[in-house]
Amino acid sequence: MSDYEVQLSDEEWRERLDAEQYAALRQAATEAPFSGSLLHLDEAGAYRCAGCDTVLFETGAKFDSGSGWPSFDSAVGPIVEKTDPSHGMVRTEILCGTCGGHLGHLFNDGPTDTGLRYCVNSASLDFDPGEES
Secondary structure, three states: OOOOOOOOOHHHHHHHOOHHHHHHHHHOOOOOOOOOOOOOOOOOEEEEEOOOOOEEEEHHHEEOOOOOOOEEOOOOOOEEEEEEOHHHOOEEEEEEOOOOOEEEEEEOOOOOOOOOEEEEOHHHEEEEEOOOO
16 A cells, blocks of 8 residues: 555546546656646646646746756655666656656756756646736
8 A cells, every 4th residue: 555645546647637647646647748737837826636736836936948848847746766777778757646656756956046857747846827926
């Protein structure tokens, strides 16, 4: 049993999420670079986990990293970091701290004072315009 507040069966996740969201959040799939719907979104608001609706990021932390995925220099919601040794490299995977959904990866090459780049799949997030705190 996990320690996540939101825990659903695989069947319940499949019912709640569309195919792309399920692949990203529950199977750690990565959407193709430059394909995500949130990549060039600059409107003020909050980015929520598409699996459990927890606010994780805000527009003020978003920047264009040139990587092809929405990037943020800080998080406002619960993020779990986990070592990911897949694909012949060691990276830091980031998960939603409420439901354990795969969001993307964290890198230490961000251009702001935090030095961080949360590189996130658009499929892992929903956007709420005007909800920034």
